[in-house]
Amino acid sequence: MKNTKNNRTIKYKLYSLGALLVTLLILGFLQVNSSQYSYQISILERSAIYAVVAVSMNLLTGFTGLFSLGQAGFMAIGAYIVAILTIPVEQRASVYYVNGISPAIANLQCPFWLALIIAGLVAAGIAALMGIPVLRLKSDYLAIATLGFSEIIRAVIAAPQLDRITNGSYGLKSIPGFPNLFVAFGLCALCILLMVLLINSSYGRVFKAIREDEIAAQAMGLNLFRYKQMAFIISSFFTGIGGGLLAMFMRSIDSKTFSINLTYDILLIVVLGGIGSITGSVLGAFLVTAGREWLRFFDNPLYIGGIQIPLFRSGFRMVVFSILLMVVVLFYSRGIMGNNEFSWAGLGRLVKGIPDRFTKKKQKGDNTL
Amino acid sequence: MTEHTNNKPNILHLENVTMQFGGVVAVNGLSLDVNEGEIVALIGPNGAGKTTAFNCVTGIYEPTYGQVQFQEETIFSNMPKGKMRKMYAGSVHPRTVPIVKNTPDAITQKGIARTFQNIRLFGQLSVFDNVLIAKHMRAKQNVFSATLRLNHKEEERMRSETMALLEEQNLAHLKDEIASSLPYGLQRRLEIARALATEPKLLLLDEPAAGMNPQETQDLTDFIKQIRESYHLTVFMIEHHMDLVMQISDRIYVLDFGKLIAHGTPEEIQNNEKVIEAYLGVSDDAED
Amino acid sequence: MSFTTFLQQCLTGISLGGAYALIAIGYTLVYGILRLINFAHGDIFMMAGYFMIFAMASLPWYIAIVVVLIVTVLLGISIEHVAYRPLRNAPRMSVMISAIGVSYLLQNLATYLFTALPKGYPEIPFLKKIFQIGGLSASFVTFLTPVITLIVVYALITLIHKTKIGMAMRAVSKDYDTAALMGIKINRVITFTFAVGSLLAAIGSILYFTDRMTVFPFSGSLPGLKCFVAAVFGGIGSIPGAVIGGFILGLGETALVAMGYSTFSDAFTFVLLIVILLIKPTGLFGEKTTDKV
Numbered sequence: 001m002k003n004t005k006n007n008r009t010i011k012y013k014l015y016s017l018g019a020l021l022v023t024l025l026i027l028g029f030l031q032v033n034s035s036q037y038s039y040q041i042s043i044l045e046r047s048a049i050y051a052v053v054a055v056s057m058n059l060l061t062g063f064t065g066l067f068s069l070g071q072a073g074f075m076a077i078g079a080y081i082v083a084i085l086t087i088p089v090e091q092r093a094s095v096y097y098v099n100g101i102s103p104a105i106a107n108l109q110c111p112f113w114l115a116l117i118i119a120g121l122v123a124a125g126i127a128a129l130m131g132i133p134v135l136r137l138k139s140d141y142l143a144i145a146t147l148g149f150s151e152i153i154r155a156v157i158a159a160p161q162l163d164r165i166t167n168g169s170y171g172l173k174s175i176p177g178f179p180n181l182f183v184a185f186g187l188c189a190l191c192i193l194l195m196v197l198l199i200n201s202s203y204g205r206v207f208k209a210i211r212e213d214e215i216a217a218q219a220m221g222l223n224l225f226r227y228k229q230m231a232f233i234i235s236s237f238f239t240g241i242g243g244g245l246l247a248m249f250m251r252s253i254d255s256k257t258f259s260i261n262l263t264y265d266i267l268l269i270v271v272l273g274g275i276g277s278i279t280g281s282v283l284g285a286f287l288v289t290a291g292r293e294w295l296r297f298f299d300n301p302l303y304i305g306g307i308q309i310p311l312f313r314s315g316f317r318m319v320v321f322s323i324l325l326m327v328v329v330l331f332y333s334r335g336i337m338g339n340n341e342f343s344w345a346g347l348g349r350l351v352k353g354i355p356d357r358f359t360k361k362k363q364k365g366d367n368t369l
Numbered sequence: 370m371t372e373h374t375n376n377k378p379n380i381l382h383l384e385n386v387t388m389q390f391g392g393v394v395a396v397n398g399l400s401l402d403v404n405e406g407e408i409v410a411l412i413g414p415n416g417a418g419k420t421t422a423f424n425c426v427t428g429i430y431e432p433t434y435g436q437v438q439f440q441e442e443t444i445f446s447n448m449p450k451g452k453m454r455k456m457y458a459g460s461v462h463p464r465t466v467p468i469v470k471n472t473p474d475a476i477t478q479k480g481i482a483r484t485f486q487n488i489r490l491f492g493q494l495s496v497f498d499n500v501l502i503a504k505h506m507r508a509k510q511n512v513f514s515a516t517l518r519l520n521h522k523e524e525e526r527m528r529s530e531t532m533a534l535l536e537e538q539n540l541a542h543l544k545d546e547i548a549s550s551l552p553y554g555l556q557r558r559l560e561i562a563r564a565l566a567t568e569p570k571l572l573l574l575d576e577p578a579a580g581m582n583p584q585e586t587q588d589l590t591d592f593i594k595q596i597r598e599s600y601h602l603t604v605f606m607i608e609h610h611m612d613l614v615m616q617i618s619d620r621i622y623v624l625d626f627g628k629l630i631a632h633g634t635p636e637e638i639q640n641n642e643k644v645i646e647a648y649l650g651v652s653d654d655a656e657d
Numbered sequence: 658m659s660f661t662t663f664l665q666q667c668l669t670g671i672s673l674g675g676a677y678a679l680i681a682i683g684y685t686l687v688y689g690i691l692r693l694i695n696f697a698h699g700d701i702f703m704m705a706g707y708f709m710i711f712a713m714a715s716l717p718w719y720i721a722i723v724v725v726l727i728v729t730v731l732l733g734i735s736i737e738h739v740a741y742r743p744l745r746n747a748p749r750m751s752v753m754i755s756a757i758g759v760s761y762l763l764q765n766l767a768t769y770l771f772t773a774l775p776k777g778y779p780e781i782p783f784l785k786k787i788f789q790i791g792g793l794s795a796s797f798v799t800f801l802t803p804v805i806t807l808i809v810v811y812a813l814i815t816l817i818h819k820t821k822i823g824m825a826m827r828a829v830s831k832d833y834d835t836a837a838l839m840g841i842k843i844n845r846v847i848t849f850t851f852a853v854g855s856l857l858a859a860i861g862s863i864l865y866f867t868d869r870m871t872v873f874p875f876s877g878s879l880p881g882l883k884c885f886v887a888a889v890f891g892g893i894g895s896i897p898g899a900v901i902g903g904f905i906l907g908l909g910e911t912a913l914v915a916m917g918y919s920t921f922s923d924a925f926t927f928v929l930l931i932v933i934l935l936i937k938p939t940g941l942f943g944e945k946t947t948d949k950v
Contacts, residue, residue, distance in 0.1 A: 148927030155924035201515035212491035221477035221506030315769030322762035
């Protein structure tokens with residue numbers, strides 16, 4: 001009995017190793033042919049970055065039960081810090097050509113990995129300050145207050161008083177991108193891995209306890225504010241890094257990038273994937289980002305037999321997309337994964353279950369007939 | 370009130386504890402003592418303020434007035450303030466004791482654990498995780514060591530202790546069940562097991578037998594006696610089932626309309642006229 | 658700043674505040690009954706703006722207004738029916754996410770139907786007439802907005818306190834389940850609440866956009882959030898609170914713009930929110946609720 005169990009874990013480990021190898025091979029292939037597949041690569045990179053932010057949002061919403069809508073604000077902080085710290089010094093004059101650059105930051109430069117860590121730390125620091133008033137609030141008040149903070153951060157970034165640092169409404173350009181695909185995906189994977197480890201640790205259990213019942217969690221000797229603050233800070237740290245990664249991906253940013261709609265996009269990824277499932281958030285990020293591209297044909301005029309179908313024109317894609325999301329929210333509120341995680345055993349059951357499901361459906365059909 | 374002559378050291382001491390919500394006085398000048406190793410019951414008709422008294426001890430409410438001491442340490446001490454100063458119904462003795470407040474988690478850390486009248490488990494988590502969470506508070510680790518798995522020895526210890534506790538409580542075979550899927554009686558047991566996992570010195574049980582049939586109540590009676598022995602506990606409980614209360618309590622306090630109306634051994638209480646008038650007369654109704 | 662400019666600014670602020678107040682009431686009513694931030698409320702307000710554009714294209718203004726009010730009410734009711742009613746027993750977070758989803762859908766729908774470019778808002782002749790009182794000059798709508806707001810609030814308070822449906826609304830907001838046990842048709846009350854909220858949003862939209870002259874798909878999202886803040890500030894569930902919150906917001910914003918901090922006028926709202934939540938989390942006139950342990 002025990003032996004078969006061991007065998008099985010070894011088998012699953014081998015599967016995981018295999019999956020990792022395949023992923024690396026695909027990445028290597030894309031890297032070699034990067035010019036040919038630049039469109040696909042950009043979709044995958046954006047998905048991976050959104051996955052980081054979605055998992056960090058899930059850490060709060062799904063695991064700690066704190067409904068926060070401040071993601072865009074923390075991403076903005078991260079993105080601007082990475083941009084300011086990594087734009088090559090010699091190009092800064094051309095980036096800040098309208099207002100000039102503040103001498104304090106004119107020669108401040110550091111490697112991108114350090115910039116990303118600083119981005120995360122600053123986002124975490126701001127979250128720590130923000131958490132003091134905000135985390136005392138309950139559910140929807142918390143949502144609206146964090147959303148408000150996110151808007152304040154955006155207003156501050158766009159403020160003319162900071163033009164010489166953030167370049168106001170002109171935004172920041174010439175941000176160096178990722179040196180290669182492995183760095184891009186490696187960083188995203190590392191962030192997600194750290195969050196997975198945290199969620200599966202003793203602290204992750206505490207977060208879940210707070211989600212389940214705050215009063216009972218307190219009765220277990222857990223200081224609510226301390227652990228909520230901790231979840232908020234950690235989530236913001238990774239959201240900040242996610243914002244930094246997004247800046248590196250987009251190469252140019254402005255404050256409009258980080259509007260409420262960015263938060264909503266991330267929220268919809270989390271919901272689609274399943275609130276409380278990391279695998280779900282990652283899957284959701286790839287599906288939503290890629291789905292938007294797949295649905296692109298909705299935006300182009302469609303001719304069937306020489307007749308133009310009237311619905312298909314610019315903007316239709318987003319309508320279809322939002323209807324799909326509403327369908328998920330209303331009819332599949334558990335999302336793709338519910339609150340389950342991926343496991344090889346689960347996948348095995350799913351694959352084996354497919355034929356059963358067909359036969360079952362048939363039986364059901366027979367019964368009703 | 371009869372002075373209780375008991376040579377065991379005091380573990381919980383309430384002095385003039387008053388809890389007033391606006392104009393409603395839920396607990397009125399309650400003074401009581403619980404000594405180490407005792408099983409003490411707090412009884413009284415519905416709405417007498419029993420749970421409120423518990424909430425004043427565990428930090429869910431801060432008492433409007435009065436003091437609570439746990440193992441000689443003052444854990445709550447308050448005076449009416451602000452609006453309450455005018456509305457306060459009782460008399461206030463000027464005192465020099467500084468104001469002391471504690472949050473519920475601090476109280477648990479000091480060694481008072483409790484269960485809730487309306488069971489509060491971590492519903493979506495497994496039985497094992499429910500108990501394991503209680504171990505977090507006393508574990509030596511931080512968020513970095515836990516994330517990077519540098520705490521695996523500590524984690525191992527927490528897990529084996531949890532497993533041992535579940536085995537002692539006969540819950541081990543259910544360890545992977547989702548807590549909310551357990552039948553009612555087992556949920557109560559799990560809640561007690563979870564409270565024990567916080568390694569308390571004093572256990573507060575809020576109606577542990579509520580909703581149980583006579584057989585289950587009898588099992589619970591034995592169970593409470595047994596955990597008192599094996600965990601060297603003091604038990605302070607609220608209960609409506611008179612059989613249970615009379616069987617296991619060393620002493621009983623009776624509360625009515627927020628006020629203490631009687632105090633003594635089960636025999637004394639059973640023969641106390643005030644109690645019969647206020648409480649035992651309706652005990653049949655209260656039991657269902 | 659001269660005294661006339663000061664008065665002029667006050668007038669602008671009060672007028673803006675009046676429009677905010679009308680929208681804020683919609684939030685407060687729905688929150689009071691469903692405990693839901695109707696994130697789509699701002700977008701209903703935006704859609705009302707577009708309806709007006711189309712109605713005015715072919716109808717005289719007095720008929721157009723009636724049509725817009727009716728269509729907006731229908732929109733509000735159908736949103737409740739489709740997106741919120743199926744989630745009546747779902748966790749609060751799901752309903753909130755559904756509301757965000759509806760808001761997202763309406764914005765995308767508006768972008769698709771009317772393009773993302775701002776569209777000119779039709780002029781209703783008598784509303785745009787310039788009035789002069791002493792040194793003050795403003796269009797008629799500026800004077801009219803606060804008056805309409807106060808009339809509507811009076812009517813609404815009468816409705817809630819003097820009529821049967823108003824009593825039902827109060828009962829449902831106090832205790833959902835008990836109200837249902839008392840034979841109140843919850844769904845009918847909720848539909849009615851959404852109808853009233855949308856009606857006020859439509860009135861607010863006419864007053865607001867006449868002053869601003871353009872509508873675009875996102876022109877509802879920020880005012881929507883602001884008005885929610887106004888409702889929270891006044892104490893969610895309280896109509897006078899929402900009105901006072903709306904006026905404070907309108908005046909504060911106008912003051913900031915007048916002082917030259919227009920980039921911060923949006924952020925001001927949220928600062929106000931955080932300050933009130935810190936000092937008095939239930940808002941100016943809110944009621945305290947506690948969880949039973």
